[in-house]
Amino acid sequence: MHTCYSYDGLIKPKELSYYARKKGVDGVAITDHNRIDGALKIAKQITEIIIIPGIEISSLDGHIVGLNLQEDVPKSLTIEETVEKIHALGGLAVACHPKAFLKSSLGKKTNSKFDAIEVINASAIPFKRSVRQAQEIASSLGVAQVAGSDAHYGPEIGSAYTVIYTVEHDREKIVEAIRKGFCQPLGEAIPLSLRLKREFLALKHKRVLKSSLGSDY
8 A cells, every 4th residue: 555655645543544554454564665764653653553664666577565674675676686676675576566557567478486466456447357367377377466455545545455374473484474475465456446546536636746846736
């Protein structure tokens, strides 16, 4: 999910906590675009659910999610360099929405060096086709399969989620369970009504921001 610290996110910390608990989600992965600072701040503020800090990194070949990180990973690196950097920092490398339309996806460049592949992305279009194709990639590579809401707006949280099979509700144990494939992706597409409301609010937010920053924005 993406918070208000991400250039395209609307979710504030209180909204994150509220909607996560409303949906019965035990934890969330915050993956703002190319920055970790917001996720780290929120992880200190929110204690009622598990926060896994991460980044959605803009590599040269497409978007890559790094989970369980404590510092930034540079953008504009190759797939190999990005994955190596994530691993060097002790993180989990996830190929996010590898076959989604209108997203910066890795497609056929997705490889077995990833720890997991996001086979269900609730924001992906066309949803069913992207899920099927991502599952085929993950199965052929023998890589763990996960799901994410890719939420940018509070009510979208929990549209898709990953069930983690671990007896300990600890961030490190959760990440290790995913690495070993002890997880199951579930969920559905974000309803069109929510997508449209999100886009309206995002446009409104951008106009307010542009007005406050002036013509140089």
